[in-house]
Amino acid sequence: MAANEKETYPWPDPLAPPKFTGDNPHTGRTCSSTPSLEIPASWVAYTDAVYDRLFLPLDQLLGNVCGEQVEPIKATPETFLVVIPYGAGNGLYTKKGNQHLNQDILAFLKTFRFARAVDEDTVAVVDLDAITEGAMPEQVEAAYHAQDAANPDTQGMQIVMPTQSGTGNGKDRYGKPWAMFLTGGSEWLRDFLAYQQTFAIDKTLTFSIMKFEPAQFLWIIANFSGDSVLCEAEGAILTAVKRSLWYHDEFRFLIDKILTKNGVPGTVNDHAVHMTASFTLAFFNNTDDWGCPATVAQLCSKLIATNIEDQRAYLHIIRTTQYWVDLAPLKLAGSIDCQLCKADTHPTYGCPFFKTEGWYGPTYDGVERHAQHVQKANMKPTSQIKRGRGGHPQKMSAGKNGRKRVP
Numbered sequence: 001m002a003a004n005e006k007e008t009y010p011w012p013d014p015l016a017p018p019k020f021t022g023d024n025p026h027t028g029r030t031c032s033s034t035p036s037l038e039i040p041a042s043w044v045a046y047t048d049a050v051y052d053r054l055f056l057p058l059d060q061l062l063g064n065v066c067g068e069q070v071e072p073i074k075a076t077p078e079t080f081l082v083v084i085p086y087g088a089g090n091g092l093y094t095k096k097g098n099q100h101l102n103q104d105i106l107a108f109l110k111t112f113r114f115a116r117a118v119d120e121d122t123v124a125v126v127d128l129d130a131i132t133e134g135a136m137p138e139q140v141e142a143a144y145h146a147q148d149a150a151n152p153d154t155q156g157m158q159i160v161m162p163t164q165s166g167t168g169n170g171k172d173r174y175g176k177p178w179a180m181f182l183t184g185g186s187e188w189l190r191d192f193l194a195y196q197q198t199f200a201i202d203k204t205l206t207f208s209i210m211k212f213e214p215a216q217f218l219w220i221i222a223n224f225s226g227d228s229v230l231c232e233a234e235g236a237i238l239t240a241v242k243r244s245l246w247y248h249d250e251f252r253f254l255i256d257k258i259l260t261k262n263g264v265p266g267t268v269n270d271h272a273v274h275m276t277a278s279f280t281l282a283f284f285n286n287t288d289d290w291g292c293p294a295t296v297a298q299l300c301s302k303l304i305a306t307n308i309e310d311q312r313a314y315l316h317i318i319r320t321t322q323y324w325v326d327l328a329p330l331k332l333a334g335s336i337d338c339q340l341c342k343a344d345t346h347p348t349y350g351c352p353f354f355k356t357e358g359w360y361g362p363t364y365d366g367v368e369r370h371a372q373h374v375q376k377a378n379m380k381p382t383s384q385i386k387r388g389r390g391g392h393p394q395k396m397s398a399g400k401n402g403r404k405r406v407p
């Protein structure tokens, strides 16, 4: 039993390099594939870039979607691709002019052509050279559309808009459902779409396409705020969190049960170290309504539990444990989610997509708006009083289910 003692166990350096980082679905870049893919050409320009890889778990992608759509998708997720418009949510889907967004996206996907030869007996081939020579621009475009309609790689392809389950929360313009669902099309076109992932054509037509990854889980464990949450305190915060959990009886009991069940050898202390070995922190330099720092630290970890009950119990312990960094407690902060690409790993102002060089999609002016808001707030004579009362970060707006998010 001595090996199970907390006090005498040779605990490792809490700041040792994190493990399992290669398994993190939130990291990595798009456009990598082995073996390499054939890249089709399109006559419509789009931002042809390498992006951050986007990952969203199944339950988020199907969140607030009606059962009639969810059930068949859950039964065969590999036959579907997810299409998420940039800035998706109630507001986008109900916006005038977006009623046929699925058809607009499908029309763009039909423009992709592979260089391979087609069987002319079964596929209509449009002789573009003959049509486009000396033709009017509208005739040329009509010829392209005729070619698209005959695209062998998009035969049978459909994109279905999400149907909301119940009445939902229409007031949250970025509320779920977010995703559309794509079926059909050739395997090589589907592979290319998931490989390229993000397509920015213009300010109204920008979206990401992903495969469902039902075996992958969110690595976001908790977000923290408070006086001690500063970038330079990363080591102190990580040390405080790991040490608290290593000594936390409930945590030790649970992770020992999970890891023993998963066949991971070792004592309860070894298991506590194993479970926290992938912990990393990321910092978001938010400011509140008055321009004061309101930095948020995001804790990420590999979720080792294989069933939902264990996962919930694990997250509950992590999120309800009180951690102290010197004399300052860490406060559990609201979720971080990007209103634009929907990632949980950065706030909207930190979205990497609209900062991509050559980006044709919509951009975000929230930083300027926030700066103006701060300027106005600080000009009011009452601002000092408000700050004195400990004003909370107003960049966090209430989201669905009372969750708060950093926009």
Ligand SMILES: [Zn+2]
Residues within 6 Å of the ligand: 338, 339, 340, 341, 342, 343, 346, 347, 348, 350, 351, 352, 353
């Ligand atoms: Zn984003």
